[in-house]
Amino acid sequence: MAYFLFRRTLGFVLTLLAVSVVVFAVMNVLPGDPALTILGMDASDDALAALREQLGLNEPLATRYFSWVWNALQGDFGLSHSFRVPVSELIAERLPMTISLAIAGMLVTLVLALSLGITAAAQHRRGGDWGVMFLSQLGIAVPAFWLSILLVMLFAVKLRWLPPGGFAGWSDPVAALRSLILPTVALALVQSAVLARVTRSSALEVMRQDFVRTARASGLSQRRVLWRHVLPNALVPIVTIVGMQFAALVTGTIVIENVFYLPGLGRLIFQSIANRDLPTVQALVMLFAAIVVTANFVVDLLYVVIDPRLKART
């Protein structure tokens, strides 16, 4: 067990390092002058030289890479050019928005996907099953941003029940929650399409096993059999997909924030592209990639908690 933990942790740290090399390389080594990118073609030579000095562009690449990583580990991502504040301050300011959206989206996804998947499995080859399978096939094909537009057209433009976008802050909790409803639903509907399928097929697999028949034969209600006996045993593939979907969730959050003009990290990254704010983009891409890698690492560890049999094999 200790060896397993050690190996996985080492792999995790190495992957993070490799990710940081890739991000740094793409943002710095590829042809092009960051100072020119930031200031534009008509910048004066003096201004360019000053910015190069400030960005440390005159240092050797390796030095710049190590100082970037070293500073980032201490929470210092440099200075944002467009906002003229430390990038870490920007992140701290925007992070709660993104986290709330991601967590709310994940929770709704889990509730939707698990109940739909289990229902479909219970109704195997009957109406409910076909319905869920059809919806999930459709859900995989519908882009989250289009679904968002449709939701806004119905609930904000036509019915006027919910705001079409924007976020005024948590000072008015009711208004804040109301502006999070549509983004969360848009994020969750698309996410749960894949997960509902996996839940269904994994549950079907488990339902064929003897202990489920025994549970049924001993007179347990269908509901109890499904949620207490089938679901826990069907969790390993489900958790795998949840982990793999974390990348999709991160991407989804970036997209949804831009559709609904929510002031989170996903919106910040696009503002930074528009402002040619390279240090901010670099920090945010690294942050998002690190989130994906960390999610996969956590899933690896979760396997052992869910299925102790895997411990022996690893």
Next chain:
Amino acid sequence: MRRLPANFLLGAVLVSIVVGIAALSLIWTPHDPQTMSISTKFAPPSATHWLGTDQLGRDVVAQLMAAARNSMTVALVAVLLGGSIGVALGLLASALGGWVEDGVMRLADLGFAFPALLFAIMLAAVFGPSLTNAVLAISFINIPIFARVTRASANQIWTRDYVAAARAAGRGRFAISRDHILPNIAAAIIVQATIEFAVAILAEAALSYLGLGAQPPASSWGRMLSEAQTLMYLAPQLAIYPGLCIVTAVLGFGLLGDGLRDITDPRLVRAR
């Protein structure tokens, strides 16, 4: 003769429609997709403009057709580019084994840390947004996917007797990869390519919607939607058609891929 699976048939029909329309747009569109005519902006559907016109008086049908062509081209280039690099890496990993295999697979793991969007964001920040960068980003995420599928399928073929026979006959690893391994894993690769085609269409639409893909005046379903979003109160219908096109195309290629897998790998049908 076994009956073809329903998902394959439906997928084939949808794909034929989308690809047919994209091909047709090469030689004919009802109007020029870029020609503006402010006097006829927001025209309702009519005999001249089947689905009406947009905020600049451009014909919606013509734009949808041109966008179909662009979307298919992007997906094709991205899957071919990323797919061939991925397949080559997978074959190499499987043929050589050892540290090469380990190295390629670790690289593939690394690739999974970057969703296409993150990669496109980096490229857009450094080089400015463009369709080429979007294609590169989508190609890039295809490399690890194809490398994994290829390696896994190829490793199975390497254990076969006829491969052992070829090796005993003195054939080299690369010759065997080309003549025996690749033809025998082609089905798995084609299935994956069809599914990734659907993913690529979705990715292009999302990147273009976000402004990281097709730039004006090029037609793109994603960009049409981002323009339509600002006109939701004036012309809600403009936000409907491009979305329906995306769903048709993605659903078509997704179903076709699932169907092809069912046909080429019958074991999976029973498992489901």
